[in-house]
Amino acid sequence: MLQITGVSRRFGEVTALSEVSLDIRQGEFFALLGPSGCGKTTLLRILAGFESPDSGAVTLDGADLLSLPAHRRPINLMFQSYALFPHMTVAKNVAYGLERERLPRAEIRERVEEVLAKVGLAEMAGRRPQQLSGGQRQRVALARAIVKRPRLLLLDEPLSALDKKVRAEMQLELKRLQHEVGITFVVVTHDQEEAMSLADRIAVFSAGRVEQVDEPVALYERPRTPFVAGFVGASNLFEGAVHDGGLDGGALGVLPGTGDLPEGTPALLSVRPERIRLEDFGVPDEESPEEPAESPEPAAESPREEPVSEKPESVEEPETAESVEEAVSEEPVSEKPESAEEPESTEEPETAESVEEAVSEEPVSEKPESAEEPESTEEPETAESAEPEDAAGPSEGSGDAAEGSEGGSGDDPGEAPDRSKDSGAPEGGGVLRGKVADVSFYGGVSHISVVVPGRPAPVLVAAQGATRVRTGSAVALHWAADDGVLVPQ
Amino acid sequence: MRRPRLLYVPFWVTYVFLYTPIVVLVAMSFNAGKSPYVFAGFSLKWYGELAGNATIREGLVNTLVVAAGSTVLSTVLGTLLAVGLARHTRSRVLDALGVLPAVLPDLVLGIGLLVFYAAVKMTLGLHSVLLAHAVFGMAFVTAVVRTRLTHADTSLEEASRDLGATPLATFFRVTLPQLAPGVAAGALLAFTLSVDEFVIAFFTAAPTTPTLPIVIYSMVRFGVTPEINALATLLLAVSFTVVIVAQRMTRLTESLS
The missing domain is CATH 3.40.50.300 (P-loop containing nucleotide triphosphate hydrolases)
Structure with a gap:
C-alpha cells in the first residue's frame, strides 16, 4: 500500500x-x-x-x-x-x-x-x-x-x-x-x-x-545483522568464523549454532540469555555468601541445574531444594514447550502451572507451554522428551540425563552428582564453563552473569523464577545448536 | 523565620526615592493656590481649568489618534515580522535588525525620519507622527511576540497542518491564539510608549498638530502651573490602569493556557 x-x-x-x-x-x-x-x-x-x-x-x-x-x-x-x-x-x-x-x-x-x-x-x-x-x-x-x-x-x-x-x-x-x-x-x-x-x-x-x-x-x-542481534532483546554475541555448522570462537572452541553461511565466513554467534542452560557445580569453597539460609551446605556439593521456575513446593521443603534440579531452558519465545520439571511428585500440579504462567514475563508472542510432569520422576527419558530442542544440541544428555536422574533420585542427594559428572565429562560439562559473577532477580526472571575465561564480557543467562545459583559458583553453560544463530559480520 | 528589620531599610528608601516626587505632584494638583510649590488648601479647580483648555484637549485628541493608529499598525506588522523571523529564517542578523528600532536613540530615529520624510516630500502632520511611532512600536511588539514564539510548540502548527488546515487557517486558528498574550502585551506597550513619546513626535509633527507631550512641553517653558500637575496626575492614572489591566490579562491568559 x-x-x-x-x-x-x-x-x-x-x-x-x-x-x-x-x-x-x-x-x-x-x-x-x-x-x-x-x-x-x-x-x-x-x-x-x-x-x-x-x-x-x-x-x-x-x-x-x-x-x-x-x-x-x-x-x-x-x-x-x-x-x-x-x-x-x-x-x-x-x-x-x-x-x-x-x-x-x-x-x-x-x-x-x-x-x-x-x-x-x-x-x-x-x-x-x-x-x-x-x-x-x-x-x-x-x-x-x-x-x-x-x-x-x-x-x-x-x-x-x-x-x-x-x-x-x-x-x-x-x-x-x-x-x-x-x-x-x-x-x-x-x-x-x-x-x-x-x-x-x-x-x-x-x-x-x-x-x-x-x-x-x-x-x-533469527537476527540477520549484528546490529539487530545486539539491539533486539538481550543477546550474547560471540565473534569468530563459521566452522562445521557452528562458530569457531577461537579460545572458546567451537560453539554450537545454526545458520546457512559458508564455512570460514567471519560471523557472530548470537545466543539469547534465556536459551542458555546453567549447570551449577556450586561454590568451590562451599561457602554460601549470598543466601546461606536458603541453601544449606549439601547444596554446594551436589551439581544442580538452574531452576527454571521457583516452585512453591521446593521452597517449602529445603531438603528437596538441595537435591532437586530443574531445567534451565524455559522457552520464552513462541512455540517451544517449556520444560517444567517437578522431581518431587507434587500434590497440586495446577498450582505449579499457574505460578509459572504468572512468572513468565518475556517478550513472548505465544505463551510458553508448560510441560508438567508431576509423576515422571522415575524415568529420565521422560524428562528428555519434555525438551525436544535439547536433543538436537551437542550438549545432549549431559544436562537432561542429569536432570532425569536427579529427578528420579530426589530423595537421594548422593546419586545426582555422579550421574551428572558422568554425562558431562566428555565435553567438559557444557559448551562453556565459567564462574557466576552476579545474580539479580527482577521481573520474575533471574539474571545471571557468568564470567567465561577467554571472553571479555560476561555471558548473560536468564532463568525463569528465582534462582538458587550463587555468586562465585562454578557453572557449565549449555545450549543447543538451534539456540545459537549465526549472523554474518 | 523573621528577617532583621534593618534589611528592609534599603527597600523603603528606594520606594520613597521613587515615589516622593509623584506623591508631591499628585498632591499639588489639588492645590487651591496658584503656586505649584506651596500648598494652599484643597481644590479641584485646576482640573476644571484643564477641561476648559482647548489646546490641551486638542493635544490629547491628537495623541490618542496617533497612539491608537500606531498601535494597530505596529501590532499587526510586528506580529507578522515576529512570526516570519521565528518560522521562516534562521538569520540572526535579520532577527537583530527587526528589534533594533526599540533600542535606537530616539533622537537618531527622529532626525532620520524627518530627513526621510523630506526626501520623499511627505507633508508633516498626524500621519507622519503615527508612522514614526509605528516604526518603534513595531520593534517592541516584535521583540515581545518573538520571545513568546521561541517558547511556543511548533508541533501544534504541524498538527494543524497534519489535520488538513491550510497554512493560513493554521496561522489564524492555532498560531495566533497561542501568541495572543504576547500580542496583547506588545500592543499595550506600543500604546503607552506612543502616548508619552516626545522626541520623535517633536521632530515629525507639524506645528499645527502637536501631541500632548509637545503641548505640555510648550506650557512648561513658561513655568510649571498646578494645571500641569493635574494633567500629569490624569496621565498617571491612565498609566496605572493600563499596567494593572495588562497584569490581569497576562494572569488570565496564563491560567487559561
Whole structure:
C-alpha cells in the first residue's frame, strides 16, 4: 500500500536516511525501530509531509505522495507530545480536522461523539487538554488522528510519555483500535518492547539504514545483522568464523549454532540469555555468601541445574531444594514447550502451572507451554522428551540425563552428582564453563552473569523464577545448536 | 523565620526615592493656590481649568489618534515580522535588525525620519507622527511576540497542518491564539510608549498638530502651573490602569493556557 523506494535525506554532514526502501501493507501494524538518531523520525516526518527527502520516491496506493503538501495527505500523525491545542476543548480538538474538510456540522458532531466513545472519553468532551491525565491526553490525540479516517496513521513514540501501568493499558488499546478501525498504523519507537508488543512487522533502523524487516518473533530468533542481534532483546554475541555448522570462537572452541553461511565466513554467534542452560557445580569453597539460609551446605556439593521456575513446593521443603534440579531452558519465545520439571511428585500440579504462567514475563508472542510432569520422576527419558530442542544440541544428555536422574533420585542427594559428572565429562560439562559473577532477580526472571575465561564480557543467562545459583559458583553453560544463530559480520 | 528589620531599610528608601516626587505632584494638583510649590488648601479647580483648555484637549485628541493608529499598525506588522523571523529564517542578523528600532536613540530615529520624510516630500502632520511611532512600536511588539514564539510548540502548527488546515487557517486558528498574550502585551506597550513619546513626535509633527507631550512641553517653558500637575496626575492614572489591566490579562491568559 505504502511504498518507500530509495529514500535518502542528509542534514549537512549527517546522513539521516540512506537509500531506505520499505513496503508497508494495507491494514498492517508496522514499527520503525531503532536507537535515537537512527533516522526513523525523519522518515516519519517525510511521510507526514514536514520534511522532504533529497532523493527517492514515496507512493501511497500507487500515487505519488511527495508532491502533496502535508495538509492534503490522507495521512495523520499522532505526535509524541500529543500536540493537543491548549486553547480548545477536547471535542474541539477532535473536530478540528473534520472542520477543515468543511463537513456539515451535524456529521462532525456525530463523528466526534462516536470516536470519543470509542476511546472512552465521552464525558471529557468539554474539558481542556490540560485538565486531563497523560493517558487521557493520548487518547484524545489518537481520537483526533483517527476521526479523519486516514489511509495511514503515523504514531511517534506513542507510549514513551506514559508511566508503566498506563503503557500496558494503552498498548492493548492501540492494538484493539487498530483492529477495529482497520487503518494501517506505522509506529516509530526506540523501545523494542513497545515495537515487539505492538507491531505485526518491524523494520530495524541503524544509522539511517534498514537493517532488517521481519515479524517480531523472526527478528528475535533469527537476527540477520549484528546490529539487530545486539539491539533486539538481550543477546550474547560471540565473534569468530563459521566452522562445521557452528562458530569457531577461537579460545572458546567451537560453539554450537545454526545458520546457512559458508564455512570460514567471519560471523557472530548470537545466543539469547534465556536459551542458555546453567549447570551449577556450586561454590568451590562451599561457602554460601549470598543466601546461606536458603541453601544449606549439601547444596554446594551436589551439581544442580538452574531452576527454571521457583516452585512453591521446593521452597517449602529445603531438603528437596538441595537435591532437586530443574531445567534451565524455559522457552520464552513462541512455540517451544517449556520444560517444567517437578522431581518431587507434587500434590497440586495446577498450582505449579499457574505460578509459572504468572512468572513468565518475556517478550513472548505465544505463551510458553508448560510441560508438567508431576509423576515422571522415575524415568529420565521422560524428562528428555519434555525438551525436544535439547536433543538436537551437542550438549545432549549431559544436562537432561542429569536432570532425569536427579529427578528420579530426589530423595537421594548422593546419586545426582555422579550421574551428572558422568554425562558431562566428555565435553567438559557444557559448551562453556565459567564462574557466576552476579545474580539479580527482577521481573520474575533471574539474571545471571557468568564470567567465561577467554571472553571479555560476561555471558548473560536468564532463568525463569528465582534462582538458587550463587555468586562465585562454578557453572557449565549449555545450549543447543538451534539456540545459537549465526549472523554474518 | 523573621528577617532583621534593618534589611528592609534599603527597600523603603528606594520606594520613597521613587515615589516622593509623584506623591508631591499628585498632591499639588489639588492645590487651591496658584503656586505649584506651596500648598494652599484643597481644590479641584485646576482640573476644571484643564477641561476648559482647548489646546490641551486638542493635544490629547491628537495623541490618542496617533497612539491608537500606531498601535494597530505596529501590532499587526510586528506580529507578522515576529512570526516570519521565528518560522521562516534562521538569520540572526535579520532577527537583530527587526528589534533594533526599540533600542535606537530616539533622537537618531527622529532626525532620520524627518530627513526621510523630506526626501520623499511627505507633508508633516498626524500621519507622519503615527508612522514614526509605528516604526518603534513595531520593534517592541516584535521583540515581545518573538520571545513568546521561541517558547511556543511548533508541533501544534504541524498538527494543524497534519489535520488538513491550510497554512493560513493554521496561522489564524492555532498560531495566533497561542501568541495572543504576547500580542496583547506588545500592543499595550506600543500604546503607552506612543502616548508619552516626545522626541520623535517633536521632530515629525507639524506645528499645527502637536501631541500632548509637545503641548505640555510648550506650557512648561513658561513655568510649571498646578494645571500641569493635574494633567500629569490624569496621565498617571491612565498609566496605572493600563499596567494593572495588562497584569490581569497576562494572569488570565496564563491560567487559561
